[in-house]
Amino acid sequence: MELKALILRAPGINRDTDAALACELAGARPERIHVNRLAEGSIRLADYALLVIPGGFSYGDHLGAGHLLAVDLIHRLGEELERFVADGRPVIGICNGFQVLVKAGLLPGPPRQSPQVTLTTNESGQFECRWVHLEPVPTSRCLFTRGIEQPIEVPVAHGEGRIAVRDEATLAELEANGLVALRYLGEEYPANPNGSPHRIAGLCNAQGNVLGLMPHPENAVLPHQHPRWTREPVRREGDGLQIFRNAVRYAASL
Numbered sequence: 001m002e003l004k005a006l007i008l009r010a011p012g013i014n015r016d017t018d019a020a021l022a023c024e025l026a027g028a029r030p031e032r033i034h035v036n037r038l039a040e041g042s043i044r045l046a047d048y049a050l051l052v053i054p055g056g057f058s059y060g061d062h063l064g065a066g067h068l069l070a071v072d073l074i075h076r077l078g079e080e081l082e083r084f085v086a087d088g089r090p091v092i093g094i095c096n097g098f099q100v101l102v103k104a105g106l107l108p109g110p111p112r113q114s115p116q117v118t119l120t121t122n123e124s125g126q127f128e129c130r131w132v133h134l135e136p137v138p139t140s141r142c143l144f145t146r147g148i149e150q151p152i153e154v155p156v157a158h159g160e161g162r163i164a165v166r167d168e169a170t171l172a173e174l175e176a177n178g179l180v181a182l183r184y185l186g187e188e189y190p191a192n193p194n195g196s197p198h199r200i201a202g203l204c205n206a207q208g209n210v211l212g213l214m215p216h217p218e219n220a221v222l223p224h225q226h227p228r229w230t231r232e233p234v235r236r237e238g239d240g241l242q243i244f245r246n247a248v249r250y251a252a253s254l
């Protein structure tokens, strides 16, 4: 049976069709659903195998990117979301979606009273838009990066992608618990586009079924999306597709 992926829509989210294409290429059936349809109960999150919170500028990035959509989700759909995560179903938040998951307390999770981790303005003080190299962390618990052994190339496009942690102990805890899923391949700007400590590009939860990342794997699924596609040996597909395929494969195994 074909697995259904829920691609969340909300005011200002703009990469939902890209995320839908990535899910489709990975073998799932994407449905782009507005947050209000879920909140009013006409659509149930529990009927889906996979949840994607795409990138964009939800609610105009007011009060900090992802903040208002996080508040919206927690207040209107908090229990459903927590159940979805507890059931082990895959959730991926991309860029603005990552910011939403962090600000909702779902990453690194479990929800805590006082957040230890947040995402804030890039060290450069400006919006950063370019392709970057990412290395999956082999010791991570993340199900989305399993089996990806080589660095991957995907684009970034964000203004608030720098991980900020409460203290060094929090950072050490993220590392020790296998919650760092992806790193930028290079410490210095522009390889590390936002100045995140430990080159962190993506975090997962302790169960490994929730991944948030600043880069956009959904924009690196087709060979010709790569900026050098005419100048390098022909690719079969974009590097980012592996992440979606892993999610679909895992969801099918549940």
Ligand SMILES: NC(=O)CC[C@H](N)C(=O)O
Binding pocket: 054, 055, 056, 057, 058, 061, 065, 094, 095, 096, 097, 157, 158, 159, 160, 161
């Ligand atoms: N592409 C995105 O999702 C951008 C996220 C957010 N609006 C930022 O600028 O940081």
